[in-house]
Amino acid sequence: MRVRRRAQALVIALALGLTPLLSASPAAAGEVWNYPEFPYQPTTYTEAYRGQFHFSSQQGWMNDPNGLVYANGEYHFFYQHNPHGLAWDTMHWGHATSKDLVHWTQKPIALEPDVHPGTLFSGGGVVDKDNTSGLKTGADDPIVVFANTDGVSVYYSNDNGKTFQAYDKGRKRITIPVQSRDPKVSWDAAHKRWVMVVWSENDAGDHGNGVEVYTSPNLLDWTHSSRYSAEWLFECPDLFQVPVDGDPNRKKWVLSTASGKYVVGDFDGTAFHADDPAPRPMDFGSGYAGGTFYAAETFQNAPDGRVVQMAWQGGNVGSTWTGNATFPAELGLVSTPDGLRITRTPVDELSSLASAKKKFDKQNVKENGANPFKGLRGDTYEISATVDVDKSTARRIAFGLHVRSDNTADRTVVYDKSAGTLDGHPVGLKKGKLKLRLLVDRGQLEVFADGGTYSLSDNVNFDSGTGSQGIRLYAEGGTAKLDSAVFRRLDSSWGTGQSTLDTDLGDRWNAVSGNWTDVAGGKQGRGSGNGFYLSTRTAGDGVYQGDVALNTAQAAGLTFRANDRGEGYTANIDKEGKVKLWRPGRDIATYNTPVTADSTHHLKVTTEGNRIRVFLDNGTDPVIDATDDAYAEGRYGANVFNGTATLQNLNTGDTGLDAFSTAKWNTSGGTWTTAGDGLHGSSPGDGFYLSERTGEDFTYEGDLSVTNGTATGLTFRADEKGQGYTATLDTKGQVKLWRPGKDLATHDTTVTEGRTYHMKVRTDGDRIRVWLGDDAAPVIDTTDATYRSGRFGVNAYNGNVIAQHLRIG
Template identity: 40%
Template sequence: MRHSFLFLFAVAATLSGIPGFAQKNVSYYNEPYRPQFHFTAEKNWLNDPNGLVYYKGEYHLFYQHNPYGKGWGNMHWGHAVSNDLLHWKHRPLAIYPLEGTPDHYKCPAFSGSAVVDRNNTSGLQKGNEKTIVAIYTAMHCGQRVVYSNDAGKTWQPYPTPVIPVMKNGTMDERDPKVFWHEPAKKWVMVLYIGPDKDQQERGIAIYNSANLLQWEQKSFIKGMYECPDLFELAVDDNPAEKKWVLHGADGGYFIGSFDGSTFIPETEKIKMDLGNNFYAAQSYSDIPAADGRRIQIGWMNGGIYPDAPFNQQMAFPCVLTLKRFPEGLRVCRNPVTEIKNIYGEKFVITNKMVQPGSNILSAVKGDALDIHAVIEPGTAGSFGFVIRKGSYETSGTPVRYDARNKKLSVLGKTVDLEPVNGKIELRILADRASLEVFANGGKISLSGCFIPVYTFNDLEFFCEGGNVKVESMEIYKLKSAWQK
């Protein structure tokens, strides 16, 4: 996909310059700024998560990837698999540009999605394995299909585009997200369409298909931009009440109704993640009904990782739920419970009054942490956490709650946050160069990248202007998902 802020990525690429790459030894995935529980490519550029699909115990993660350098370009689909969304195994490249050489590609492999064709509607299945079908944008060459009959190990291209390049004056059609709509017994595709001479506003086209190979446009929704996703969620976990969510690359979403062909928004656009670094999120298809979660992974765009062989990282996988609040329905995001698989040493504090100038976390050190806290603001004007203490001036503002003005700030981004029953609940995932903060049950989330002084691993909880009460605080040091 094409982005308007590529200059940030060029800066990131110039800051990285290690020739070659370390083999699997004690230094594997252990560079100073290498995330320890967020997904990164072994080396070179990464952006949008693509083709998120679950099949036979494996979560497949495809992603936009430049195998030839640390800057955006030469788009292929990288590929990795995991059985717990934490411990990833790299697979060979899955999708290549259709034509060209490393110096000049025609039809680079832009973003898309993948599904399991369980009923062989496409007729592509050969053998006993169900066919995994990936639908993606071959830029300037239409929407294309590749498929696998060996559980995603190898991929075969379908010979012709399933949606040719449109003849309406635009080449900007991309990022197909496909799913099976059971009530209508048909496949649905949401596809970004850029503005053209007749259609003055960009938006999302909705298509239907019986077989994944022939598609018909049914409707169009204005005002959305790239990497769309459309899915259904139960309201307050009640299976008798469900709504549909239409989500775009910038994190904006509508809640509404969907009949298989037409989405009708019932809200204004709402922002799903309010941080500095969150883009092009996609949710998994084919999660078993016994699990039932809507699992999402986003790209933490624009992060900078000095002197690293890789560039960019994924956000941590989150479960999406739909909750009712006084102001209406909102999507909540919370980390998947599988993070417990890498829990290490645990620190617990309960019912503790904290005064300004004290640090109740002086014994806690680490560059990968999962922090759970419930705080009563008390008389304090503000309180929060300094992550990687000593890096403060280089990493931006810490996690801070302004109790008087009821605002939460994370790495310089500030949002409104009202207490619930007089308390603020915070969940913080801290990795070597990123913070993801989830507030009040995931109603608010902010994802951000930062550059700490990598040798500083202290943690501080502070309060200013008065005392606060820590009702509960649990902090887990996280083991590396990449080290045996």
């Protein structure tokens, strides 16, 4: 939703009877140090009117799809979002992912106000596979998205959408002197550059509609190329190519707008030229903000050259959410006697939800006669039917959906033979036959006909009660000739992915005991006794590690070599002050150590035959080294005992923090976890992760990154609270050497969020030198005699940071 549309959005919300989600949770911006947030309460996605195969946000308000891309093996669906209430307010970018366009997993917030600068309204996204922007820093292809109003800012992710950084601190790469919004970017292969369309009023001041067209070689530097003016072009433009009649060597460009209207034409590298300037409707749903088909956007970089589209359906309202997306449709462009026309067809992956099928043969459906679908009941399903209209005498042919015993229905789809319309809109026939397809969900209905040239998206509050699940095909004013029909039940698409748990063990986990939910910190388990959450992956010998925060639990930890009930080995931490290795009926070994409920501890287990070793908090020596041969192999998992605990980064293998040897590390402020790419820290102020290793004169170096926020650094000669020296990388633009109460020296330089920098510190008595990168000369060379010896560690300040490859020489 956009600036001048805000009042309209609030009117829509009031008209729908929407109220804040929680009185104690008003619309709010984010905080940089705990980004990304996951502000969602648990759900089974079984609420009344919640679509079972249409995406809706786990909680809160959603509207326009944003930045739809296929990147690094996943579809990413971003959307306009208020996670804290049921009405439009304080726009964030929500995020969900899918492997197949059907099974969606809610992810943490992608873009947050006060974390990411600019107005985070609607926009587009691309996958920069060839790194034209130069923004790539890791193995993943960058996801680059565009937003803001009256100009365009750039945001990008190098970790497959987990976090986003603002390029050039969010300063606009394009400034537009009139009201504008909704940038959408595509790749122009013919001219080997990117093309952007942005809705704007014209500069004559008469509020005329149109799109500004920009081109770029690198996604960062843009040149204004042209303007396409049309009164129907209001908000959320999309410019994309579609093969004509399925021929990949013959493509045309399509320019569409938020209402679903479109024109077909050509793009010459600077300007779009329509074959016919009169727009056509892409869908017959209500094409206004808050209607049933609005702000549709196509995926960039979809496999096999497919053009896949999703739109906002604002009419779906539930107890904890508002709005949903249309089911993904593949777009085509076909030749008709009236010119080229867009087709919309549900993606084939829908068949993965089909659990039962019933076929209906050719038969006559007479007025007041028998219903072919009598006795068949369905809640979420698909019907494909062919009716021979030419041979039918009926004036009207209708499908009643969610029918009750008195023949009343929640929705009826009607073909009017004399008018040649389906649900009041003109529809074409093939050889005198109507071929239609109905997708019936709990709060959604989508109707397709005439090879996809007819599309109608609707929101319907279907009554899912057992007495309201009938289906009725009937005729009025004569007989209908049914050639054939197929009914398929469609199962739920929810509950197949991991929202917040980072793991290399895949998405297929199951809770065999206890209650397990997604929270910002990972997977949270709750049990009155032992609760187990198990992966389907099994192993005998290997390495298994993860982060554990006790919260209210007595104990929690890593389970391995377990059967389907969780019976196997568990290495846990216990609030009584110990690490314990146990199996059912036996405590194998324990190690006494301070354990606090508000701290996160890292556990690692290595197994070699009957030898089991347990390591604590990235220590290089095991705290438990024992033997037991009760279980040779089994499943990986997580355990909680008597309370609530949170587990994260459940990974196999030796990835993690690569650092110098030390007995263990300790936390002094902030939250510190160990992911596959290194040590992650998050702190609102100064937080320290401190080794037990100390030194006087040395060389200390490592790779540091501020994912989002202000600063990170190498801490040395410090006490157990972190008081000592810290050489800091600050995204405000400097390297700084400081100690409590004094900045000793600074060096001005650009420090970019998300970039990794190598920092080195050398101490010789009072002399302290700091190097950045591969520079031969230090950027700081100063003296201070306050601290002579102390611990080595890492610092985080007002942000999220990553540290890796820590070395002492």
